[in-house]
Amino acid sequence: MTESDNPDLTDFRRDVRDFIERAADDEIREAGRKTTSFFPPFAPTMRWHRLLHAQGWSAPSWPREHGGPGWSVAQQKAFEEECRAARVPPLLPQGLSMVGPAIMRFGTEAQKAAHLPGILSGEHFWTQGYSEPNAGSDLASLSCRAERRGDHYVINGSKTWTTYAHHADRMFLLVRTEAGGKPQQGISFFLLDDLDRPGLTIRPIIGLDGLPEQCDVFFDDVEVPLDSCLGEENDGWSVAKYLLEHERGGSSSFAAHFRQELAFIRRIAVETGDGFGGVLADDPVFQQRFSQLALDVAMVDATEVKFAALDKGSPESGPMSSMIKITAMETLQRINELAIDTVGTPTLTLQIEALVVGSDTPPIGSPDTLTAMPKYLNNRAATIFGGSSEIQRNIIAKTLLAP
């Protein structure tokens, strides 16, 4: 990890390591160790977000004018790597990597001033209200609608799979403000800065791992102010698409994340018997699977670095963000699968209580292996959310095969 660094990153890395060492307390580290999906344990992660903000480091990829640290791409990458190596929780992406960049691009000065500081500081958590029961892959067919009535809009309909809505105090969502025309027309992108509104109900959904992560959100005559639109009314689709590119291409660094997962598997393999008196790490089949994944991660890394330098919204960036999404998420799933295969049957133990941050239920078996199965289960979603792998392939095909 360090060999390709140019020398002046050594100091930078040391500063990052020192800061984490000082600032990340036990609870934050525990949250990092107990992160089993793209969505780390909420409260300690937001606390870590605020601590990073106090240091000026909560949004490595944001431009300086909005509070980013002004780091080079290499520094951002080094920062991600150090954070992953220290196993602190990754920050939640909805604000920093999704709606934040969209507000910078499409927001009025008033909107920027109203929303960006809270996203940067971690004072506010935004949840993403795109999907609906009947509008998943076909997002443009969404039917949650907002009608102008006097000096406000009235929203009716529902959203689903809304990650961490039960923790959120803000929500960005897509609503239909005009019927007729192409499905992409008449959609508006709303910013809701208060979820505590009459008619708005949030119901958590229990996931495969037995814990709530996504939610259903119901709107029954929910009134919101007329200045809720980000971008033009009825032109929310452009905003939505821009945001999706950020979501897919990972302003977060997948490669750093995946290398940590591989390091974790390697540690387990060194200690795990192969059933014949040796250890798994010496087994050629294990070695082959492991090294193949190291190769896959190297490709994710290389493409990600290329993508980071691209102007989002340019003709190449859309398909490339789809390509990263496919490659990275499918690689992650294979990594998670190797992890359960490496741990073996002890991964079958259901350990919901032990996985809660602050729990006094001790893990059964090695604490290192606690997260392997929840990750395997939860990350099956990685090829579904943010546009499924099938949808990403459709997007690339459209460009690649264009006449």
Next chain:
Amino acid sequence: MSSLSAEMRAMLDDSVDKFLRDHYSFDARRAQVESVSGYAPDHWQQFAELGWLGIPFAEDDGGLGGTVTDTLGLMRRFGRALVVEPYLGVVGLAGQAIANSANTDLKASLLPGLIAGEILPVLAWEETRSRGNPAYVETRAQPTAEGWQIDGEKITVLNAPQATHVVVSARSAGNAVDDDGIELFVVAVDTPGVTVEGFATVDGHRAGRVYFDAVAVTPEQRLNNDGEGGVLLGRAIDAGCLMLAAEAIGAMETLLDKTIAYTQTRKQFGMPIAGFQVLQHRMVDMYIALTNAENLFEQTVAEHGGQATMPAPAAALLKAGISQSARYIGQQAIQLHGGIGMTDELDVGHYFKRLTALSLLFGGVDTHLKRYWRATAA
């Protein structure tokens, strides 16, 4: 092969279908999974009354006079309904170790109770470092004046928290990796020195770690003759693999059916998603994975089901093949359902989790492919 008549087997299959239809809705199953015991003891009693617990045991022992092969129709149906009762662990693994035992007194003292549903013996063979190889045994059986003293730790003991007895493998001689020197003892769970750390598993079943601390056993508690423990254990696990394969096929066929049905009703972009060619091909690949596994299973049963010991290469390839198909079909079923497949509410995720467990139990793909190589390398 099967030793029950075709009529008898058809009757059994019908009775299983009827029972599951009447008592095993997904909601009823969920209530059982969430209960303290993790299964329904009254179901178990009905299994006994219906004769199911006696299928693979000799009539002299109080059974129906069938073989493991005769349980496969039931196991396949259990797979379709995601049954959580401890049939595989009790009637399969432990039951087969006992049924094939040379210790006729011990057998006679246990089988009637097992068949009547009064005792639940389970098999404790896996260890931290054994990785699907039953011959890898670190647990010691140190000879004493009265018999042996057992010390060691077993992991992933299926149905351990529900058990009344544990059939445990322990080594009286040799090193952990030797094929020889393995003994099988039956120990009541309330014996001093036996500790069961029970837990739920991700697939809604129960298992546990079992610790043996200076547990005294006598020759009356030993299932095997001198030098035959390893073979007896291997036979029980291969029988378990066959039953597991049947269950996996049941779960896979249901999951494929559910996926086809869902994609035909779920509409996106103005049409059923089953209309997208990429999903059609995926479902065809799921079908191929299922059908090949099923054919291999049927052929393996036809060729080796009746033999006392399944040849290791055939047993290894069957488990590897079933595990591969289970993974693929489970993963793709989730993928094709989209977000709804990731929820606890829908049964699809529960099939996926059971198939994940079945792919890991008794050794996964890599372990069995390695076993194949070792068994065929001259």
